[in-house]
Amino acid sequence: MRIYTKTGDEGTTSLVYGKRVAKNDIRVEAYGTCDEANSMIGLAISYLHAEVNWEDKQEFIDSMHRIQSVLFHVGAELSTPSDKEVKWKLTEAHVQDLEKQIDQWDSELAPLKQFILPSGHPTAAGLHTARTIIRRAERTAVVLKDELGSSLVLAYLNRLSDFLFVAARFVNQKCGGKEIPLRIND
Incomplete structure (x- = not known):
């Protein structure tokens, strides 16, 4: 399989089932933004080097990989024309899984008493960036x-952006990143 197909050279791309649309179609923007967030999550977790150590680090990384896989499926759902059947649909369980993980991590964190700036450990900063990209995907998908x-x-x-916010705080706690x-008054 070749990487380049030349079929997009005139500014169109294919949705699921082969329907051609302009590359600036709202569906392309929505699933493309999910792909952007997915890449940022991958970059963020790449900063969890071997010297960064906590007991459940691999479990955290595995949960991020699950999120990345589900984001591909979100993209597939967004790129399926409305007159076609979605091959893989999100379920309520996907949303509940996020909520469960948010609650678990949040229970280990100090309560927030004020807004914090996106900062801290590079993984946390990357997850904050992924969170803002997901917010854009959500605005586009609306x-x-x-x-x-x-x-x-x-x-x-919507829940994924909350998940990424809490994940960033969790990483800062585990890796000694400072919440600013x-x-x-500035």
Whole structure:
């Protein structure tokens, strides 16, 4: 299989089932933004070098890899034309899995008393960046709400941004990254 197909040279691309659309189509923007977030998550976890050590580090990395896999499926759902059947759909369990992990990590963190700046350990900063990219994906996907047939994509993206925020805080706690509070008077 060749990497280049030349089929997009005129500014179009294929959705699932082969329907051709402009590369600036809202569906392409939505799944492309999920892909961007997915790449940022991969970059973020690459900063968890061998010298960064905590007991459940591999479990954390595995949970991030699961998120990356689900994001591919979110992209597939977003790239399926509304008149076609989605080959792999999100379920309520995907959203619940995020909530369960958020609750577990959050229970180990000091309560937030003010806003914090995206910062700290490079993995945490990368997860904060992924969170903002997911927020953009969510804003873009809202345009497709009526075509999606289910609000689970929107719920998943919404919860995923919360998940990434808590994950960033969790990494900072585990890796000694400092949370910088927002300074109101600056």
